[in-house]
Every structure is written in structure tokens, then in C-alpha cells.
Amino acid sequence: MPISKPYTKATEKKIKSKVPQKAGVYELKSFGETKYIGSSKNLQERLLTHLKKDPNGFRFKKAGLLSSHKKMERKHYDRYVEKHGSEPDWNQKRP
Secondary structure (H helix, E strand, O other), rough: OOOOOOOOOHHHHHHHHHHHOOOEEEEEOOOOEEEEEEEEOOOHHHHHHHHHHHOOEEEEEOOOOOOHHHHHHHHHHHHHHHHHHHOOOOOOOOO
């Protein structure tokens, strides 16, 4: 299932106030394009580490009770590649 939330400006303050310390999948955007798809057991912590890449925005989806964040990431990544014909610029390999 795709991430249907709009992007939020990528700042430390926004991440700390909006992102839970839960597992899930996320996207990073820069200059209008999705640049990275990832997942983590702790979305907040992981998104904070990505600020050094200077993304303009982020969005995320929490994993459900019976969902694996890794499986969510693979599905989301594969759907992106199928739609766009290539992986996001900042992803270096298929999850």
C-alpha cells in the first residue's frame, strides 16, 4: 500500500514532532522528486540521520501490528521502480 500522506518539510523539529518511534516505511523528497525509499524499526531516529543528505521533505507510513517494515519497503520500492523505470537516485540497491 503506497504512502498517501503529503510530504512534510524535512527539519529536525518537524521530524521530532510528527514522526513516531515506531517501525515503518518512509520516502525522502528533494526538488520535487522522490529520492529515497527506506524503512526502519524507529522511523523518527532514522529520519533524523537522513537530514545530512538535506532532503526537502519526507513522508512515512507506520507498519501495522502484523506488518514487517522490511516487506513494506520492498513492495513500496518495487512499485516505484515499476512506475518510474528506475530506482530513486539515493537508493543504491534493492531492499
